[in-house]
Amino acid sequence: MNLSRKPVQINEVIERIWEHHNPGMTEIVAIEDNTDRFLGEDIIAKTDVPAFDKSPYDGFALRAEDTAWASSENRIEFEVIDKIGAGSVSHKRIGGHQAVRIMTGAPIPSGCDTVIMLELVKEIERDGKNFIQITRKLKKGDNISFRGEDIKSGTLLVRKGTKINPGIQSLLATFGYKKLAVMRKPKIGVLATGDELLNVEEPLVPGKIRNSNSYMIVEQIKRSGAKAIHYGKIPDTFTATYDALHKAIAEVDMMITIGGVSVGDYDYMPKVYEALGADILCNKIAMRPGSVTTIASLDGKLLYGLSGNPSACYVGFELFARPIIRHSLGSNKPFLKKVKAILDVDFPKANPFTRFVRSKLFTGGTQLFVAPIGMDKSNIIFSLAYANCLMVLPGGTRGYKKGMEVEVLLLEDHEGSDLF
């Protein structure tokens, strides 16, 4: 195995990991338990909508032909022979100059071919019978919602892999999807390495910091739609790292470790991957932050050795782990959505490598603008709390000027992109 560290281009990294993607599996859940899940099957209209001709208004159903001579000078009278609310069906047979009082959503009675709104008639009671008077001509089909006019039975409504939202939930209920297939959440293990790490509840002591990256990555995993399994932290020794990884990998679909990937004396991750028999896909990437990101595969599972630097860790997950997760959640747009925006400030830093700058996308008029959040020192985690995108600044430049057009990757989008 070649552990020399030759920077691999980002697109090449994507290609190498994509050979190890997993199409994902489905499971059946009840409609009440769908929240934030991804469809595991296409939603198909199982009936016409409406399923029957119905009234879109409260009013009276009648025959248009009987209104042919109606005008404000020539009121035409109809006998009201029945009354139906939504959910009821009239079993009366309608004749000439007869009408059925009908409420919104109720089926058009047989023989009727138009509806006049309640507000447009005069109601009269005479001899214990109800009548209405009409002063306008109606056309056949007026004010009827026809069977199938919204959706025809058999129509493909929403594709597998789409995140369920309120509108989709409504469709599922409409077509009786009491239970449906959703994508099984892949299980992603998270393990932090480092003698310097304290648990979140421990007090600070000299030289130590709390393990914050694991909590961040766990949230990123949840945001991506997967299930996170938090394996805590282990000390910087080969044996501890090997043992913990060996055990964890067996339990998960993808394994993320944080730290131990640099060239320092205690950076065991590449050696542990080697000892586990994993195939190292890259151990250096031509980007900032995150250049020391190491990615390997073992028994069809991807192993991500992310940097312990918070920004590098964050970016490494979003660029290389999230698309694999989204793909296994059925998406055919697994990559972060990319849009163009106008740089709102100068970014004078020279850029030998492609840089991913945590940034804020905002609007001015109908234009999209982007600005970095805070300074881009890569150990500042503060700015990650406010970032809604990563600005992509291709390498080989002396910096960028306010007003230039740049690309940004959206962090909180669920639509995605089919291209990296």
Place this chain on the structure above:
Amino acid sequence: MNLSRKPVQINEVIERIWEHHNPGMTEIVAIEDNTDRFLGEDIIAKTDVPAFDKSPYDGFALRAEDTAWASSENRIEFEVIDKIGAGSVSHKRIGGHQAVRIMTGAPIPSGCDTVIMLELVKEIERDGKNFIQITRKLKKGDNISFRGEDIKSGTLLVRKGTKINPGIQSLLATFGYKKLAVMRKPKIGVLATGDELLNVEEPLVPGKIRNSNSYMIVEQIKRSGAKAIHYGKIPDTFTATYDALHKAIAEVDMMITIGGVSVGDYDYMPKVYEALGADILCNKIAMRPGSVTTIASLDGKLLYGLSGNPSACYVGFELFARPIIRHSLGSNKPFLKKVKAILDVDFPKANPFTRFVRSKLFTGGTQLFVAPIGMDKSNIIFSLAYANCLMVLPGGTRGYKKGMEVEVLLLEDHEGSDLF
């Protein structure tokens, strides 16, 4: 009580309901259980970050003054007297021309004032001792991450009411927020009325439809950050409606009913509100869809009588219920975020009232564009599955042309707006 139906302007509706808003309560949860919650307290930096001067690289810590005469012609040699990884502290006292091998994140040993990167030195072993040779002059403070340079202790980092994201979770872990206050999720009851409604698992029969609006509103409630309590469906009778509402209102913070608000013979909702002793804030709103939306207050709780029309129901919730929920989740930007976009198609429909059109916001270059999804027949639920915004078309116009600038309300945003 005045049950006459005079359309109230949207801004006036907001003002009336805002008198009944509730600031919300907090509860304590563990950091592991924060996902999708809203901060119930400000996050404050409890220590400096870094908490100590530390090395940002793997290298050697030494005294800058000892490198004053170093050059490629004049190598200067240092004895390496200690070696520390992240998490360790060197207890050696450094003297002239001595150095400590130091890994990324480890604290700068006392006496040292600069760090040289591993790659820039030549390492030598002689007589069982380790030495390095340096060929460049270093400045005091070079390659040191100084205590507090990222964040000073006491800094306000993130305000109460912000939705927790991966970056925020990282801050919480960094500062030892093992448990923290989050906003309690308000409990929102959902009840559908209508004889025409079937449960999702029931087969269709003539004249009936499945109760889909409840499932949609439950998802909208969850998306807003609140907890939904689904009371199912009841028949269109005054008694059933009164009894169900009376019971449910006692158990929730806000009550949403669907249907029964029109002027039809079976639309009991306004009368039930009256019988319950509620104060009716509006029973008609100058907007489309959703004009028959009825809103009332009872014992400090808001009662929303939304239309049974899916689009009207959806829009009524987003415009009038969501801001109240977001406010009770601590947000000072509780309203839907509004941005401007260029209308991408003609919208020729005359517009007597302000219209909220379910639409798709998308980008072209650095510009935002918007287009309605499907035709805007208000009983089409299909389009709600694909809408990511509501286009706002103010009333009193003869329609809108492609290329005009319009306002849109974002449906999937979590930042919000402080203005309606």
